[in-house]
Amino acid sequence: MLWALGNVGYATQKVVNVGIYDNPPKIFIDKSGQPSGIFVDLLNQIATIDNWKINYHFSTWEECLHQLENGSIDLLPDVAITSERKNHFEFNTIPVLESWSQIYVKNNKEIHQLGDLSGKRVALLNGSVQQSNFRQTMKGYGFPYTEVTAGSFTEALSLVSIEVADAAITNVFFGDLNASEFDLRKTSLIFNPVTLYFAIHPSGDTSLINTIDLYLTVWKNTPRSFYYSTLQKYTLSEPLPNSNPNKLFLVVIVLISMVAFIILLKSKQGQIQKLSRQIKDQQRLLHNQEDKFRGYFESSPIGMFVADTRGRYIDVNPAACSITGYQEQELKNLTIADLIPESGRKGAAHHFNQLVTEGRAEGTMPFRSKSGEIRHWSVNAVKIEEDKLIGFVEDITEKTKLEEERFQIPEKLERQVKEKTQELNLRISELEHFREVTIERELRMEELRSEIKRLKNKQDIH
Structure with missing residues (x-):
């Protein structure tokens, strides 16, 4: 048997x-x-x-x-x-x-x-x-x-x-x-x-x-x-077991x-072996996908921050370190709130709550770099697991400055036009005054010439 x-x-x-x-x-x-x-x-x-x-x-x-x-x-x-x-x-x-x-x-x-x-x-x-x-x-x-x-x-x-x-x-x-x-x-x-x-x-x-x-x-x-x-x-x-019938x-x-x-x-062995091969293929594919994602994560020019639902950083890529000025381990010892200045706390809290409850949030807010400088970034974040969030971040400080300057151009032009208009009006007023003075002088000169001519004629008669 x-x-x-x-x-x-x-x-x-x-x-x-x-x-x-x-x-x-x-x-x-x-x-x-x-x-x-x-x-x-x-x-x-x-x-x-x-x-x-x-x-x-x-x-x-x-x-x-x-x-x-x-x-x-x-x-x-x-x-x-x-x-x-x-x-x-x-x-x-x-x-x-x-x-x-x-x-x-x-x-x-x-x-x-x-x-x-x-x-x-x-x-x-x-x-x-x-x-x-x-x-x-x-x-x-x-x-x-x-x-x-x-x-x-x-x-x-x-x-x-x-x-x-x-x-x-x-x-x-x-x-x-x-x-x-x-x-x-x-x-x-x-x-x-x-x-x-x-x-x-x-x-x-x-x-x-x-x-x-x-x-x-x-x-x-x-x-x-x-x-x-x-x-x-x-x-x-x-001891041998008893030979009980x-x-x-x-x-x-x-x-x-x-x-x-x-x-x-x-x-069922063939089916089991086939299923085993499929599982191994899936594991290999998953491993390759993880390697590929890690490559994207490390080489991405966009800052990537992975955090838990308490706001503690779990993982960051090199671009995130470059944006904030912190080393990787330094960022992992911080929370999201540690990087937000007082002026941006309210907006950041609303953004974070929306992300946790709805699974997605985007917006712009100020942040404080390691040097203490207040800068601005745009954040597009998604919830990837029940207790894991990922944020894609770009430093938009220079862009924000350009936008502010662009919005200030009309006001600046209006101010310059007003100043030039005032200056022009002043010039016109001065020219008008000069013209009046000149005309008055010409009239008086004409009167003088007429008087001289009259006197000259009178002298000739005598």
């Missing part, structure tokens, strides 16, 4: 890159150089049935976490869930194993309680849950100790064996299997019970962990399944339901 479950509708192999590290019996490289262990055997079985091609990448535990985080690998087994890891990874939901941390020491060391480790050297796997949990525990009790970091659990045990460290902390599976090789014994100190899972990157292929959960659900509810035989292979005492019947029903679901899922 599982073979049919795994092979329905597959045409090509799914390639899966899996990170592994040295942590027997859960994960390790065997004597023939092949990946082995509980997690590896379970994963290989799923891969065989579901037609996966697995590429294993062996490294240290810390490097495996780094590779999963940067997307170099698709899947990492044997991962305990912590609050920090929840922020970086996604996990399958069905636990693979349950484990706890155990402390191992040399046979001649008397370590019976945590206080006995005060002042001691403790070897811990770097980046492990044992490391973070032990730090927190010892800090809580106020016990000082010296941490000796190791690149693997094997190295941690060897550090105790050569007396570089006084104690080593590993998971119980690894410690119980390997402690005797280093002439170490298990203490009665245990802590940090954890469940272990498979992990993927948050943007990774969720079908991997969904498929793993499906097989784990079936295996864990089926007596003598591959899961239990794998645990027995690595000498782990995992009613429970077995329910398991069969569940299996049949799962097969039907998988068949339906496979039939």
Whole structure:
């Protein structure tokens, strides 16, 4: 049944890159150089049935976490869930194993309680849950100790064996299997019970962990399944579920339901893949549009101010900085009201309220630049989100001055005409006076000439 479950509708192999590290019996490289262990055997079985091609990448535990985080690998087994890891990874939901941390020491060391480790050297796997949990525990009790970091659990045990460290902390599976090789014994100190899972990157292929959960659900509810035989292979005492006929019947029903679901899922796989491609295309298009808008935003000669509905600036472009004289971060620390002088507050408040309530507003108003100069700008603003506004601004100070001067020209001309008219009237009056004086003088001259002529004639007679 599982073979049919795994092979329905597959045409090509799914390639899966899996990170592994040295942590027997859960994960390790065997004597023939092949990946082995509980997690590896379970994963290989799923891969065989579901037609996966697995590429294993062996490294240290810390490097495996780094590779999963940067997307170099698709899947990492044997991962305990912590609050920090929840922020970086996604996990399958069905636990693979349950484990706890155990402390191992040399046979001649008397370590019976945590206080006995005060002042001691403790070897811990770097980046492990044992490391973070032990730090927190010892800090809580106020016990000082010296941490000796190791690149693997094997190295941690060897550090105790050569007396570089006084104690080593590993998971119980690894410690119980390997402690005797280093002439170490298990203490009665245990802590940090954890469940272990498979992990993927948050943007990774969720079908991997969904498929793993499906097989784990079936295996864990089926007596003598591959899961239990794998645990027995690595000498782990995992109790087999009771072979209750009613429970077995329910398991069969569940299996049949799962097969039907998988068949339906496979039939829809093409549609899902098409939809996934469409979503990715839309995301790529949106990303390109965002890049294009950012390019327009940065290079626009018009000042662009993005603000929230409280009037606080969220983003500004270089033109906005040039208009106001402020640096970008300086403007982001200001509000719209900070740039408006007292004389323009009333008009600016009306403009802002109209923008928030109606979604659009435009107008002109004064603003104060960083130098303190009162200038004028035109603002055309729109509401782009419920709590986000954008204003397109131009400095119209020089234009305003020209407009004012244009309106003053008729008045100036009228004043000049009046002045010239008055001056002309004065000249005319002066000329009229001069004419009158000249005429009067001419008349008198004529009278004098006549008198001279009369006198001359009278003289000639005598």
